[in-house]
Amino acid sequence: MINCLLLISLSACGQKKFDYNYKTSNAEVIAINNHAVNIFFGLSGGKKVLMDSLPKVENDLRQAIKLDTNYKMTYINLINCIEASQHVGPFESAPTYFTRLINVCNSWLHMHKDDMDMRLKRGIYYEKAGNNTLSNKDYAILQKYLEGINITINNKMDSKQISEVVNYAFIFVTLRKPEKGIELMDQLHSNYPNDPIVRSGYKIIRTRKREELIYHFQY
Incomplete structure (x- = not known):
């Protein structure tokens, strides 16, 4: 689904300066994360019975963080687990739910x-929880970071570079700079009108309101 590709991270879009090591040598940590991913794939495949496994998966992931505090994928999988275990409508308020997610980011x-x-994830969770003061602080830091990046578009970009710019475009929308996001997608669409990610992103950014992107799509 396109929402799995958009607005999900800055790690794949120019964050070379902060290239965290995703590797761990702890076999137990690897096993816990692999099991969690298998559960998530099962849920996405319609195996709702696996929902009963999520509390144990969450506890195991928290144990994995204690075993290796610097393996980022455990934090990402813990966020995925918390999201999968909740049924939160797109415009409903669930402060406990978002507090759990924010605490993982913290x-x-x-x-x-x-x-x-x-920081992008946390800012979005803060906003969805109704804490605009803290979300705006995270967004301000993100805005300053993006201002230091030279985003260029040409007709010789590979798929990774294209995906990076698509992410940038939607992050600008998140940061309440829709004109910049639309401008980037317009340029991409002019150069790569048949690229599936560009076509999907172009349609979404032209037809969806920011609130729909923030409150409906997964991050």
């Missing part, structure tokens, strides 16, 4: 303050 950002990917 745990990582406490050690890695320059991780713009996790």
